[in-house]
Amino acid sequence: MSLLEDRTAVITGAASGNGRAIAELFAEHGASVVVADIREEPREGGEPTHTYIESQGGEATFVECDVTDYDDCVAAVEAAEQFGGVDVMVNNAGIVGPQAPLVELDMDEYRTLMRVNLDGVFHGSKAAALAMVERGDGGSIVNMSSVAGMAGYGGITAYSASKGGVRLFSYALASELGPDGIRVNVVHPGVIETAMTTEDSPIVGTEEGEQLKSTLPLRRFGTPEDVAGVCLFLASDLSSYVTAESIVVDGGDLNSA
Numbered sequence: 001m002s003l004l005e006d007r008t009a010v011i012t013g014a015a016s017g018n019g020r021a022i023a024e025l026f027a028e029h030g031a032s033v034v035v036a037d038i039r040e041e042p043r044e045g046g047e048p049t050h051t052y053i054e055s056q057g058g059e060a061t062f063v064e065c066d067v068t069d070y071d072d073c074v075a076a077v078e079a080a081e082q083f084g085g086v087d088v089m090v091n092n093a094g095i096v097g098p099q100a101p102l103v104e105l106d107m108d109e110y111r112t113l114m115r116v117n118l119d120g121v122f123h124g125s126k127a128a129a130l131a132m133v134e135r136g137d138g139g140s141i142v143n144m145s146s147v148a149g150m151a152g153y154g155g156i157t158a159y160s161a162s163k164g165g166v167r168l169f170s171y172a173l174a175s176e177l178g179p180d181g182i183r184v185n186v187v188h189p190g191v192i193e194t195a196m197t198t199e200d201s202p203i204v205g206t207e208e209g210e211q212l213k214s215t216l217p218l219r220r221f222g223t224p225e226d227v228a229g230v231c232l233f234l235a236s237d238l239s240s241y242v243t244a245e246s247i248v249v250d251g252g253d254l255n256s257a
Helices: 017-028 049-055 070-083 107-135 157-180 195-200 207-215 224-235
Strands: 008-012 032-037 060-064 088-091 139-144 182-189 246-249
Touching: 008 017, 008 070, 008 107, 017 032, 017 049, 017 088, 017 224, 032 049, 032 070, 049 060, 060 070, 070 107, 088 107, 088 224, 107 139, 107 157, 107 182, 139 157, 139 224, 157 182, 182 224, 224 246
Parallel strands: 008 032, 008 088, 032 060, 088 139, 139 182, 182 246
Antiparallel strands: none
């Protein structure tokens, strides 16, 4: 069953991690994919996302995209025109940023994090919304937040603020775009096994991480494929009456806290 047949998806941060898994799953379900990222090579190694999709018989292209630059996001959306125009926008790109108490927080690092995590979602959503409204065929925008966007965590106040902003921005945008048939929803991953949690902010594979994992109801950390499956649901007609909604992908962590 191809849930995204004849549709085109633009996915930011799709070279690696969650974004790569989302791109590959969307392609498996018939979507043409625009891989928008600041880098072409996946952090995990292997061939680039778009060439892998093409090797499997799918349609994909790579666009160098810095989500802090609105024009780059516009260019990524415009690249979807070669496949018929954007139907799905997944604003997935993000960074962990500074991890320090507020009183020690470096303001330049704070601004960089906000430009990527919050401004980047704003830029991608605006670029996609303009194209979707002009086409008049509706669409789906999926924005990536975090469990930190549902419950703030000390030591990562800036990250929590950026992801909480994504959540409320998405709800507001859903109200604006609903009359145009455009749905806007939010995904909130917990600890997912990617380079972000093994290198940027090491949790997976650490003693602290093992202790955390033992408290999760599902007793495991998530995979990029876990996140991708939820994004596929929100991008497809399976969720045609779902908008302004959050889905948490955390193995039950928030509920058990």
